[in-house]
Amino acid sequence: MLWLCIQLPTLPLEVLTRTLKAGKQTGALGVVEQQRIVARNRPAAERGVAVGLSSATARARNRGLHLLQRDRAQEQQQLAQLARWSYRFTPLVSAQAAGPIRDGDSRPACLLLELSGSLKTNGGLRALLDQVQQTLAQMSLSGFMGLGQSPSAARLLSQLPAHRRWLAQAHTVPSPQQWQQWIGTAPSKLLDCDHHTITQLYACGIRQVRQLRTMPLSEVTSRFGRSFVEYFTRLNGSRQDPVSSDHPPAQYPTALYFRRPPEHSEPLQFPANHLLRALYQQLQRRQCYPRQLHWQRDFGRGRSHSYTGAVSRAPLASQRLLALTRRQREQAAPEPVRTLRLTCSQPEPPAEEKPAEALFNQGSQALLNKLKARLGHQALSTIALTGSGLPEQTWQRAGISSLPGNGAQKCPPPPPCHPPRPNWLLPRPSPLPHRGHKLFYRGELQLLQGPEKIDGYWWQHGHHSRDYYMARDKDGGLYWVFQDLTSRAWFLQGIFS
Amino acid sequence: MGSTINLQQDRDPDKRPEYRRIDTASPPTAGGRECSGIPTGYASLDALLPQRGWPRGASTELLPKGAGIGEFSLLLPTLARLTRCGGQVLLVNPPWAPFAPALARSGIALDKLWLVHPRGPQNTRWAIEQSLCSGSCAALVSWQGHHTFTNKHLQRLQLAAQRGNCLHFHFRPHTESLSPSPASLRLQLHSNGAQLVLERLQQPGGASGRRLSLARAAYPAHCAQPLH
Numbered sequence: 001m002l003w004l005c006i007q008l009p010t011l012p013l014e015v016l017t018r019t020l021k022a023g024k025q026t027g028a029l030g031v032v033e034q035q036r037i038v039a040r041n042r043p044a045a046e047r048g049v050a051v052g053l054s055s056a057t058a059r060a061r062n063r064g065l066h067l068l069q070r071d072r073a074q075e076q077q078q079l080a081q082l083a084r085w086s087y088r089f090t091p092l093v094s095a096q097a098a099g100p101i102r103d104g105d106s107r108p109a110c111l112l113l114e115l116s117g118s119l120k121t122n123g124g125l126r127a128l129l130d131q132v133q134q135t136l137a138q139m140s141l142s143g144f145m146g147l148g149q150s151p152s153a154a155r156l157l158s159q160l161p162a163h164r165r166w167l168a169q170a171h172t173v174p175s176p177q178q179w180q181q182w183i184g185t186a187p188s189k190l191l192d193c194d195h196h197t198i199t200q201l202y203a204c205g206i207r208q209v210r211q212l213r214t215m216p217l218s219e220v221t222s223r224f225g226r227s228f229v230e231y232f233t234r235l236n237g238s239r240q241d242p243v244s245s246d247h248p249p250a251q252y253p254t255a256l257y258f259r260r261p262p263e264h265s266e267p268l269q270f271p272a273n274h275l276l277r278a279l280y281q282q283l284q285r286r287q288c289y290p291r292q293l294h295w296q297r298d299f300g301r302g303r304s305h306s307y308t309g310a311v312s313r314a315p316l317a318s319q320r321l322l323a324l325t326r327r328q329r330e331q332a333a334p335e336p337v338r339t340l341r342l343t344c345s346q347p348e349p350p351a352e353e354k355p356a357e358a359l360f361n362q363g364s365q366a367l368l369n370k371l372k373a374r375l376g377h378q379a380l381s382t383i384a385l386t387g388s389g390l391p392e393q394t395w396q397r398a399g400i401s402s403l404p405g406n407g408a409q410k411c412p413p414p415p416p417c418h419p420p421r422p423n424w425l426l427p428r429p430s431p432l433p434h435r436g437h438k439l440f441y442r443g444e445l446q447l448l449q450g451p452e453k454i455d456g457y458w459w460q461h462g463h464h465s466r467d468y469y470m471a472r473d474k475d476g477g478l479y480w481v482f483q484d485l486t487s488r489a490w491f492l493q494g495i496f497s
Numbered sequence: 498m499g500s501t502i503n504l505q506q507d508r509d510p511d512k513r514p515e516y517r518r519i520d521t522a523s524p525p526t527a528g529g530r531e532c533s534g535i536p537t538g539y540a541s542l543d544a545l546l547p548q549r550g551w552p553r554g555a556s557t558e559l560l561p562k563g564a565g566i567g568e569f570s571l572l573l574p575t576l577a578r579l580t581r582c583g584g585q586v587l588l589v590n591p592p593w594a595p596f597a598p599a600l601a602r603s604g605i606a607l608d609k610l611w612l613v614h615p616r617g618p619q620n621t622r623w624a625i626e627q628s629l630c631s632g633s634c635a636a637l638v639s640w641q642g643h644h645t646f647t648n649k650h651l652q653r654l655q656l657a658a659q660r661g662n663c664l665h666f667h668f669r670p671h672t673e674s675l676s677p678s679p680a681s682l683r684l685q686l687h688s689n690g691a692q693l694v695l696e697r698l699q700q701p702g703g704a705s706g707r708r709l710s711l712a713r714a715a716y717p718a719h720c721a722q723p724l725h
Contacts, residue, residue, distance in 0.1 A: 363632055363633025366631070367627070367628060367633050367634065371613065374620065374623065374624075375613070375616070375624060379615055380611060382608065382611055383595055383600075383612065384607055385597050394598050395597030395598060396597075420714070421602065423595060423596055423599050423600065425593060425594050475562065475687075476563070476566050476687070476688025477563050477566055477688065478565045479565055494596060495564055495593060496565055496567065497564060
């Protein structure tokens with residue numbers, strides 16, 4: 001196992017300073033929770049403001065200090081976003097939120113990634129670490145990283161300056177001896193335990209972890225407790241070190257808020273593209289494809305406009321997703337759009353199909369998506385045989401959700417020969433006027449062939465029995481008409497087109 | 498004047514020419530005439546048409562005089578062969594619902610048949626054009642219905658069919674026979690009792706006025722006496 005720990009000690013400050021104006025960002029800033037400083041920026045640190053100070057002391061040391069209230073919800077959101085992004089490297093991602101404040105200090109938020117299976121795919125350790133650092137910079141986050149054989153070791157080593165210096169230039173995974181050496185030289189204060197235990201360790205003269213290794217385990221247990229020993233064995237790798245694994249959510253709601261709402265629909269293309277790209281990456285990670293994309297334009301004061309784009313099969317690129325709902329988005333908005341939301345419902349894993357079929361169906365899928373996007377689901381359908389009985393019960397219309405395989409292999413042989421049937425069927429039998437012994441439909445009809453008796457099922461409501469005839473009009477058009485044997489009324493049902 | 502051929506015999510699988518895929522077939526020649534068309538399923542109709550079949554990658558206009566004269570049955574052998582070879586066939590704006598048992602009996606693979614019902618003329622024209630030029634559609638049958646298709650619109654469809662190498666059949670009302678059209682082939686259809694009469698209309702590079710009568714498969718061989 002190879003775990004990467006990304007510690008984010010300044011996350012409380014970074015999620016809050018993003019929305020501040022440039023002038024305020026350069027001044028001394030601190031974030032407080034329960035009247036204690038939990039994070040501060042460089043100007044504040046230079047003026048003696050340290051983490052753990054009470055807000056009153058911090059203000060006394062620096063009169064110009066601007067204090068912000070901690071927002072844990074925003075931190076959680078940012079951490080979840082980072083975890084979703086990390087899911088591209090490995091399925092084992094664990095986002096650990098910042099711990100509560102104890103003794104004026106709190107454990108910072110961190111992200112743990114298991115990388116042993118993804119080094120080769122991502123071009124090696126160096127390339128992967130560079131990619132992580134670049135993304136952190138793009139998200140305006142600063143953190144420090146550590147690599148270890150277990151999550152606890154990675155967390156400890158991420159705080160060790162010697163290890164961080166090595167990691168800044170590392171190209172290969174170190175040997176097990178190297179891990180042990182780093183852990184051994186780590187100061188005891190970096191161990192993930194409470195202040196009381198650390199004080200005890202220093203009181204016993206244990207300043208480095210290597211000193212603990214020389215002690216018998218029973219002795220360590222009696223002095224520092226069972227929970228400390230469990231942690232210590234996890235750190236050394238002699239015991240499993242499980243962490244909770246995060247998975248991307250099944251639903252994908254996301255939104256962009258505009259501080260200055262755009263007046264026209266054109267400027268919305270860029271943010272829409274951004275949302276779709278993020279969704280596409282998410283779907284790619286989960287190896288799913290969406291059934292529907294829901295867009296919502298919020299105009300404020302409870303007014304909004306929403307539209308849905310249907311997707312029939314996994315699209316190949318985010319550009320295709322973008323094209324699917326472009327037309328609806330381009331429609332002029334009645335008012336400036338304040339919020340643009342994108343929701344994806346019912347993501348499904350793609351159905352397994354043979355490569356040849358996939359290639360064959362690719363073009364048809366693209367066409368189906370395009371037609372559905374503009375015309376809607378209800379505009380496209382297919383027909384299928386259902387059974388026997390009355391003509392209207394022998395077939396049904398069905399929506400096209402996905403493409404079947406190549407019809408050349410799956411098509412059943414045509415049924416045996418029967419009396420001729422019309423190509424078209426009216427949506428419902430149309431009553432035919434009759435006067436005397438004559439039937440009329442666009443002129444007088446002449447019966448040519450019949451009767452052919454067709455019965456409905458006796459157990460169905462309104463059991464029908466009908467006599468069918470082929471009829472001809474004066475222009476030579478052939479029709480399928482029947483007489484209902486119960487009501488004796490005549491109806492037109494089909495056309496021999 | 499044309500000759501009358503029994504459709505049932507003409508559509509015998511043993512007698513009809515072997516189907517060739519649109520993209521792979523090479524145009525053979527017969528009697529010095531290029532045979533680049535898609536076989537219609539009726540040997541006599543193939544002989545009437547300039548390319549010995551339906552023109553490839555082009556629009557064919559069908560102008561029936563009234564409904565129920567066998568105008569759609571004319572296309573069934575071609576559509577059946579295309580769908581059974583895995584080709585996608587679209588029916589855009591059909592006047593009624595296709596009766597699945599009848600189509601299945603004609604040999605059409607129903608899972609390869611899509612029905613498209615766009616709302617409004619603009620969406621109809623867009624759907625036809627996009628499907629034709631997509632390259633993934635073997636044949637498209639469209640009905641003009643009550644919508645208006647100007648010469649410019651029809652030109653766009655003709656170009657789209659050419660670009661997508663798609664077989665396009667466009668049903669227009671009989672009254673449009675005097676309107677100009679860029680279609681490669683125009684056939685006027687009417688019924689002559691038990692027969693479907695096809696007449697080729699004048700088009701650039703082709704002769705006009707040639708007629709052919711095809712016996713209708715659905716028409717009963719022996720008409721019953723008046724039943725009431």
